[in-house]
Amino acid sequence: MLRRAYAESARHSQVVQTLGEQIVRGRRPPGSPVPTEERLVAELGVGRSAVREGVKVLVGKGLLETRTSAGTLVRARDSWSLLDPDVLRWRFHPTPEEDDIRILADLRVALEPGAARVAAERADAAANQRIAETLAALYATADDLEAFIEADLAFHRAIFAASQNDLLLYLYEVISIALRSVRKVHTGSIEHNKETLPNHERVAVAIRRGHHRKAEEAMREVVEVARADAESQLFCCGGSVASGRKARGNGRRR
Amino acid sequence: MLRRAYAESARHSQVVQTLGEQIVRGRRPPGSPVPTEERLVAELGVGRSAVREGVKVLVGKGLLETRTSAGTLVRARDSWSLLDPDVLRWRFHPTPEEDDIRILADLRVALEPGAARVAAERADAAANQRIAETLAALYATADDLEAFIEADLAFHRAIFAASQNDLLLYLYEVISIALRSVRKVHTGSIEHNKETLPNHERVAVAIRRGHHRKAEEAMREVVEVARADAESQLFCCGGSVASGRKARGNGRRR
DNA sequence: AGTCCGAACTTTGTCAGATGAAATCTGGAA
């Protein structure tokens, strides 16, 4: 499930985390200079090697740019590796901005119906088996808000896996990092969970039968509902449009 | 357009390029150890700092894993940042594998219709203006195979930009890295280019009018045609099956 | 003979210092 390779204890990854989070969350805006290596050594309490290795990692993710003698700058946002797991985590964790919740909901609307369609075209027996299992888990956990989130993520993941397309699957895995954070904020209700079960089942059935048209339509229904829910929660609870970092409001949607 | 931050001349990025490409292209399979730092210093002719910085970058992209005293290993493929620009370039450049061409074609089928739909929902005047401009460029370059490729990429990019969704746009930018390589291999014909113009225009019109349904359908037509073309070219010209990565099945399932 | 313990070894992690290279800044001269 996309585990990190490095320990957080490592000095250099501490540099990555600290600077990366500051950049992505908007302190240290694009174009602004990062302190010199010497100063970072002092501020972060690590050696120069650690600083340099950390900075290089961030350069590799498109967040920083180093120029000899001119210092290190934060790159423009359109150079960032927005689908890098770390970058996405810094952006959506622990609490995403309201606008980013819309971004994510739109992304799912754009992506998931098409993925379900390709899954219907490509799924083999094993993939359908996996989808069936995760669907069963979805039914089984409908009463447990916490567990339902994970089961839901697993179900959608199984569909992407069924597409037999590693890029699509990876894309979903990355997105689910953000999705998990959003879900923590917008926990649905039990009744609401149960309402979505038939839609999910329709998706699974359509894929198994190879009905790509139906699979797509059913999945569209699922993600459109999810988007509408998120939208209404934002509308009713998180009024502030400006500046807002945190989306407050755990409340009922609508 | 997603420019690199580091010069290729830099010692440490030479390490990144060399090892990264070897890993992604299948030499150095997952689980296999990478030579020790000492040996890499000798083999690559750079100092230890450069080796370490390069390795750290690859760790940041999920390709490598380091353990003190146990050496450095290539991570399993499902840990790789498959949508990292470098990783994608190593994979698709200069010549992608046949299976990867299918992967890419499927990805577009899954993604682009949905993106066109969201674009139809979200596009503002400026975005529609940009789409109109790139569409005009498409018509203007239909006789120039080379230029048409770039114009086509720009048109599709404009649609993703119209979605007002930075994750979607970034996704397309990354994909277009791979797309450009594939196009170099499968250059279409001039007649073929002209056939696709009406479909492209339908997409643009539908988006401008906010007809998300029609935009999606028109875009589906475009990418399905592209997929069919790629498929037939593979079938007729690129007979070699060997070495393949996975899932061949292009056929209708079941 | 088999098992367990610990020392030696290997390999990455980190720091410190020195030197090189490339912009930038600063004065001064035309």
Add this chain to the structure above:
DNA sequence: TTCCAGATTTCATCTGACAAAGTTCGGACT
């Protein structure tokens, strides 16, 4: 004021040293 050269700043790279954490292997003990 403009322009050029030197001083300065800051990253790039190499080297050496030591720490930390596994791994390996030999020997003592049962």
